[in-house]
């Protein structure tokens with residue numbers, strides 16, 4: 707199958723929340739969620755902080771699997787610890803001889819990635835400084851298991867929350883209004899960072915409506 711991520715609804719310059727599965731040197735599987743940016747039809751980009759199992763395994767093996775799922779339990783297990791082997795299937799990467807890989811058996815789609823470049827740099831902020839890895843990878847095999855596959859994107863969820871709050875803002879007290887406006891600012895921040903053009907236009911429409919009703923939402927600017 708020709709590799710083209712648009713076949714699974716993943717588009718250039720967009721970020722999606724995925725579960726990455728890797729295998730360590732001893733054959734143990736690991737799963738964790740990450741934000742994955744699409745560079746083009748068959749290249750993706752990850753930004754992973756140093757210190758976790760995924761980045762260690764990616765550095766060791768230079769390959770990993772990206773699982774597309776909207777299963778809340780899988781995201782939760784992957785975030786709190788890892789996904790037990792019962793939920794995983796093992797395969798080998800035909801284009802490389804590094805041994806086994808694992809994918810989420812019930813994923814709607816999964817793809818095998820090989821690392822093309824990995825750069826590490828120090829990220830300084832107010833609280834602590836830490837190394838962050840920038841990883842560019844090529845998709846070498848794409849498997850679609852559910853034709854209706856739809857990768858998760860944080861922006862649409864942030865927009866829906868903002869819309870729900872907007873629809874209630876005139877029937878709640880002042881404290882709740884303040885809370886909704888704080889939430890609106892957070893939704894706007896997420897959408898500006900990871901949203902598509904329609905989501906950005908939508909939050910702008912909502913913002914203009916709030917402003918025209920006299921709400922002060924400019925503090926974030």
Ligand SMILES: Cc1cc2nc3c(=O)[nH]c(=O)nc-3n(C[C@H](O)[C@H](O)[C@H](O)COP(=O)(O)O)c2cc1C
Nearest residue numbers: 723737738739740741753754755758759760761785
């Ligand atoms: C939805 C979601 C997206 C995440 N995206 C990233 C990311 O892009 N980069 C990163 O370093 N950590 C990200 N994290 C945090 C990692 O998943 C977390 O540090 C995890 O514990 C790493 O597990 P590991 O040690 O098994 O690799 C994300 C977490 C969630 C829940």
